[in-house]
């Protein structure tokens with residue numbers, strides 16, 4: 202096995218998507234080493250990190266050939282190189298295109314809408330999440346409900362990378378955009394299938410809960426700070442020590 206180091210923070214939905222894919226293809230912690238980048242101490246803005254990733258985002262995968270940035274590029278690389286078969290990322294051109302479309306949906310639509318909400322929680326003066334931002338997330342869920350209209354999974358009737366990537370984004374929204382069975386029956390049942398994966402908790406569930414609580418907690422602390430008339434800065438306000446293990 203060659204060098205594989207994942208640089209990131211496990212609260213990050215994008216980092217978790219790499220971790221759940223690594224679980225799915227059976228990469229062990231020894232094979233894929235984890236290096237914590239503490240975003241709350243701006244470790245993603247250091248000269249050393251920027252030389253790996255000028256876009257200063259996590260995750261970054263360091264491998265023998267160099268650095269790969271963006272979770273979607275990392276997961277497709279890992280599956281192509283290390284999975285025992287092509288089930289998660291089919292070689293058939295049409296099936297692959299379908300998976301790729303869902304990955305681009307995650308990257309360009311769903312995740313960006315989550316990010317607009319989370320960035321607002323961290324940096325906006327307002328202590329309320331604007332309803333329009335939450336509505337854009339729900340619109341993303343409506344698109345997924347359509348993807349699932351005739352299929353059990355996002356790109357057909359078997360599990361692919363599309364599901365593993367999107368589940369990390371969808372569940373990250375649960376603190377402000379929960380999903381009900383009445384409104385999103387297909388998505389609700391898809392989630393149940395995802396929760397049943399033997400590696401779900403380890404790959405996403407545990408750290409996702411920490412992330413959902415972190416967003417809620419941040420909003421609460423921001424409200425308290427505003428009531429006291431004191432300043433709020435995400436990088437100095439919270440004690441993030443428990444999040445950095």
Ligand SMILES: N[C@@H](CCC(=O)N[C@@H](CS)C(=O)NCC(=O)O)C(=O)O
Pocket residue numbers: 213214215216240245256257258259260270271272273308
């Ligand atoms: N499309 C990228 C998005 C990565 C991203 O935005 N990561 C966030 C954490 S979830 C980050 O590193 N934010 C810090 C920054 O962008 O400066 C991916 O899938 O890896």
